[in-house]
Amino acid sequence: MDSRFENYIRRGRFYVDGWLRSEAVQTIVALARRQRSLGVAGGVAEIGVHHGKLFILLYLLGLPSEKAVAIDLFEDQHLNIDNSGNGDLAKFRRNLERHADSARLVLHQGSSMDLSGAVLTRLADGPLRFISVDGGHTAEIAAHDLATAEAAIAEGGIIVVDDVFNEQWPSVGDGVRHYFDRRPNLVPFAVGANKTYFCRPSHRDIYHDAAAATASTATATEFLGQPVAFLQFLRPGLKDRVAKSPAWQRLRATPIGLPLRWAWNTGRTLRRGLTRNEDF
Ligand SMILES: C[S@@+](CC[C@H](N)C(=O)[O-])C[C@H]1O[C@@H](n2cnc3c(N)ncnc32)[C@H](O)[C@@H]1O
Numbered sequence: 001m002d003s004r005f006e007n008y009i010r011r012g013r014f015y016v017d018g019w020l021r022s023e024a025v026q027t028i029v030a031l032a033r034r035q036r037s038l039g040v041a042g043g044v045a046e047i048g049v050h051h052g053k054l055f056i057l058l059y060l061l062g063l064p065s066e067k068a069v070a071i072d073l074f075e076d077q078h079l080n081i082d083n084s085g086n087g088d089l090a091k092f093r094r095n096l097e098r099h100a101d102s103a104r105l106v107l108h109q110g111s112s113m114d115l116s117g118a119v120l121t122r123l124a125d126g127p128l129r130f131i132s133v134d135g136g137h138t139a140e141i142a143a144h145d146l147a148t149a150e151a152a153i154a155e156g157g158i159i160v161v162d163d164v165f166n167e168q169w170p171s172v173g174d175g176v177r178h179y180f181d182r183r184p185n186l187v188p189f190a191v192g193a194n195k196t197y198f199c200r201p202s203h204r205d206i207y208h209d210a211a212a213a214t215a216s217t218a219t220a221t222e223f224l225g226q227p228v229a230f231l232q233f234l235r236p237g238l239k240d241r242v243a244k245s246p247a248w249q250r251l252r253a254t255p256i257g258l259p260l261r262w263a264w265n266t267g268r269t270l271r272r273g274l275t276r277n278e279d280f
Pocket residue numbers: 017018019020046047048049050051052053054055071072073074079080081084085086087088110111112113134135136137141
């Protein structure tokens with residue numbers, strides 16, 4: 001991985017507007033690395049790029065030979081019928097150049113409803129390794145985009161769909177279920193941090209385990225009649241974050257460290273006392 005990747009993970013993505021939780025970043029990076037270790041190759045694509053928050057991550061995870069296809073309405077926002085996001089080509093290009101480059105970029109401006117798996121495969125110069133589906137959020141568009149992705153994915157490829165379990169966008173889940181009525185050659189393997197992951201049945205166990213290893217807890221559950229890992233990520237509390245920070249590690253052994261620790265512990269005792277009183 002190059003330094004641009006490390007920079008984007010550490011800081012860069014916070015400067016790019018969009019929808020991508022840190023926990024999903026961990027899972028996506030782990031899955032892409034697992035693909036590498038298996039020798040799975042191919043381009044990446046995202047349907048629904050907005051300003052590039054996830055796209056840039058996928059781009060930076062690609063090899064010099066792998067195309068990265070960005071699909072969005074961009075300037076045709078009058079076609080964005082459900083107002084999901086707000087693609088902006090100038091902002092997207094600026095973000096991509098700032099955090100990566102555009103040597104492997106294949107831009108496709110237009111509605112994903114006019115796209116097929118064959119066209120996507122052609123744009124990427126072959127079957128794809130990783131596809132994010134996060135474009136229009138109606139049931140019809142979600143089902144159509146998932147069909148496009150499924151038709152273009154490589155044997156060891158992964159499809160990640162946003163918002164399948166987001167109560168703000170129930171139609172996305174409807175679309176995914178409608179699509180699975182057709183019994184595609186695809187299975188879900190993990191759900192977590194607002195992303196749902198799919199692959200061919202041949203790779204389910206490998207990717208299930210790789211995704212589960214990124215979570216604090218992975219609970220076995222079912223989706224679409226298939227076993228999936230529900231990934232839970234426990235965020236460390238303020239105390240744990242401060243305790244692990246390099247600044248506190250330096251400070252704790254100095255003369256200021258002792259009174260600070262005393263003040264924290266006294267404050268905690270007082271806060272507990274107050275909570276107990278409020279319970280009455
Ligand atoms: C939720 S945003 C995507 C967020 C992005 N994946 C990220 O990482 O932040 C949805 C995007 O889908 C685009 N979009 C909506 N309907 C579309 C359609 N029918 N075809 C292509 N793109 C569409 C919007 O322009 C918007 O940029």
